[in-house]
Amino acid sequence: MPARPTAVVIGGGVAGLASAALLARDGHDVELHEQNSVLGGRAGRWNRDGFRFDTGPSWYLMADVFDHFFRLLGTTTQDQLDLVRLDPAYRVFFEGDPSPMDVRSDPAAVAAAFERVEPGAGTALTAYLASARETYDLAVRRFLYTTYASMLPLARPDVLRRLGRLARLLGQPLDRFAGRYVHDHRLAQVLGYPAVFLGTSPSRAPSMYHLMSHLDLVEGVFYPQGGFARLVDSLAALAEAEGVRIHTGSTATQIVTAPRAARPLRGDRRTAQVRGVRVHDAEGQERTVPADVVVGATDLHHVETRLLPEPLRSRPESWWRRRDPGPGAVLVLLGVRGSLPQLAHHSLLFTREWERHFDVLAGSGDPVPDPASIYVSRTSATDSDAAPPDHENLFVLVPVPADPALGRGGLDGDGDPQVERVADAAVRQIASWAGVPDLAERIVVRRTIGPGDFVADLNAWAGGALGLAHTLRQSAFLRGRNTSRTVDGLYYAGHGTIPGIGLPMCLISAEVLLKAVRGDRSTERLSEPLPARRPSPAGTGGGAR
Template sequence: MKKKITIIGSGFSSLAAACYLAQSGHNVTIFEKNDTIGGRARQLIKDGFTFDIGPTWYWMPDVFERFFEDFDKKPSDFYQLEKLNPAYSVYFGKDDYITIEDTLEKICIAFEKEEPGSSKILQKFIDKAQDNYNVAIKDLVYNPGVSPFELVTTKTFKKIDQFFSTIKKDVRKEFKNDRLVKILEFPVLFLGAKPSDTPSFYSFMNYADFGLGTFHPKKGMYQVILAMETLAKNLGVTFKTNAPIEKILVSNKIASGVISNGETFNSDIVLSGADYHHTETLLDSEYKQYSEAYWNKKTFAPSSLLFYVGFDKKIKNVNHHTLFFDVDFDKHAEAIYDNPEWPENPLFYASFPSITDEHVAPEGKEAGVFLIPLAPGLKDNTKLRMTYFTKIMDRFEELTSQNVRDHILFKESFCVNDFIKDYNSYKGNAYGMANTLLQTAFLRPKLKSSKVNNLYFTGQLTVPGPGVPPSLISGKLVAELINKHHSDS
């Protein structure tokens, strides 16, 4: 039966859920607190420059294809996708970097050059990672995290040992060259935890990296949001922006609507794609499933200090995506996960989309995004932000052998306080809850409230986990759960 459904937030998971629910015939309205949709995937437009505020990596193109296929569409109906070559480069010292190109064959050549004999080991490693990808992304993650038995299949049983070893152990067992180790450990950082805390099974991220490659939607990642908005509107979804939710209404232990801007909106079902912890603060305390102690004990993915910089010239010696691993990774990871503090010497990442895409910066100029991963919950102020901008600019200029500071037209920053203010993000985390062994699948916060009927959740803090592709999947999972529970009512 057709239901009136309120969705809180308009990020990837909310938009995906809205599309599936509207396709099933429900009356769906999305409430977004900010003035534009997209959640963390918004845009900054300034002086002819366009920046993706949030995600800048387009990985796992098959997940996007699968989403659009569910509506008899394909990504190319909405945006133009380009495979990046090189995918990215990694700096280890001054003028010293390894470039990761667009095919496994080329990457094997780069590995062989770095460590003779490593290409054969890499090929075997990626074959195993591909097998994991086929089990995980094509099957396992499309389960709603309701029962531990979802993980028990004939395919996963054969891989049981991979849930009890770690990426760090596996990589370091096979590869001795520290630079190659860092490159192979890098992809799991998207899952929000240290390689030493990430189960071996998640090596499927290495296949996503080396096997499938890195892509860029022309005009930026926000084009995916716009595509999903178009799809949702065509399916009948209504959008309300500048519409923060003040309270989720519950009557007889059943979600009955929301209050936004002082006005009551009744509905049959409430689905939140907003921060899970924040969503529960919108309920009377008796309806909260998880205590503050519960959230405080969880391993959260990092927050970030981001800078969006307009340069008046083209930047040399970098690629569209460039990683700076010239300092001690373990010390930085310790400052994020073990003893939360501002790192003394942070690793950082830089993206220059205007190298690939003429739409995002004026001719002859460069758009740069710089990101430093941080522990969530840190003190954040302008002085600290500027201190760290100076740190990474000093290193950036030294490592890439050029002056860029004198060519900055403007810079904008985004950090812990902004994640809290703009997204109600728990402790200002940027990527949700990490995918550690004890925070996988059915061990994550549930898609369906156990205390309030007709209240559901989606997004990075529930299943399957952090990242854009998992968020698309999360939206599908919760829509299926809602349809299953309300098919006869």
């Protein structure tokens, strides 16, 4: 039999695992190398004294994307995960308002809640959600699953008919668009907060992203029992079943290239050909892993500026200086004695003047405001195994500037001073707003994570917590292609490339990667299941973890 093409995937996060699984199923001989001792990347995990925490993504949205991905690999979400639909989807605490709002993934219920706050807002919301649904369906059909290697596949009647509207949605910010439907600042915040999932603010996110409201207000917010680590474990098992050899504790130190044998065609800047990846493995040995295809599924800035020589970088430092890294974050993991029914599984705390917080994230130079607009997850509300009996676990996220100088976190308050001050303020705010005055005294486990940790643990550019912000110039085809402009055989996957940040986007990026490797310029999802072109598992060997 002819030798199978070889591939090396750098990075064992969600995008890396998904990319490895799809490439292997499509016939590649795949190795995956992850520098950390555990898989997951930003979708990390931490356990202590019977408490279990997800240290990264905590919202399960776009369920259809997960369903499609699992079906590509010949399985189903139901076979892989035990999902719970959250009700309420989340709870919102508004500054100065003693009554939090429970938001349900039910258009009629949400419309009624909006109407109680602002007469006429319920009818307006119905129209808003209809627009969100139409925009989401078009995005899935035409814009999310394409490589943008050519714009011709986008010249379809359903796109051409909407060109004027699409231009307006791209040119108008989300907050102004939402302001056409609701006027009460609390309702505007409910419609605008999804911009934070995109690493930006409602005033900077294109209103195209109002499609996000279809996800949380209509389709539903879910939680995989066992936490998001279960998703990572599922992806790893599926990759290994496809023959992927997974190596943890193995750090990529160089992408090995050679000059291209063939003269590039006019306009083709790819002067080099990938040959493999140099790694420092778990045994402390340096070795080169040969490869016909290399996938950079870790931080894109790290891949471009640390693993390639300067002449072969598609994106030089000057390119990065003009880009928005999105926000950083201070994460606070708390194990709390006693129950906390005041908090839902997901709770959002919004300050009235939240623009001030967004200005800080955009680089105003001011300190993080106190109070701040923050997010709290109480996983133990849904998953009893996430905390010991009669205890709760809290995951608190405070957006901060993407600035590693803010420092690193630590255990029991021993992190860097700026990180711990932000964490202390968040604990006080939750205690006050949610009506838990003794919260600080009930904390039995505490860990903080700061922007410096994102750099040290994930090679995150500028200490960003999410990835490149979804501003206009960093969305869709303006985000950059997932192929190297200079090295033939080098591809990218994950939050730094198309289609963007978030777990569903990382799964889509794996499929778009496979399309790029195949030269497939279509916009539609691949047919399910993906035909298995690999040898039988007996001929591939197992994982190396």
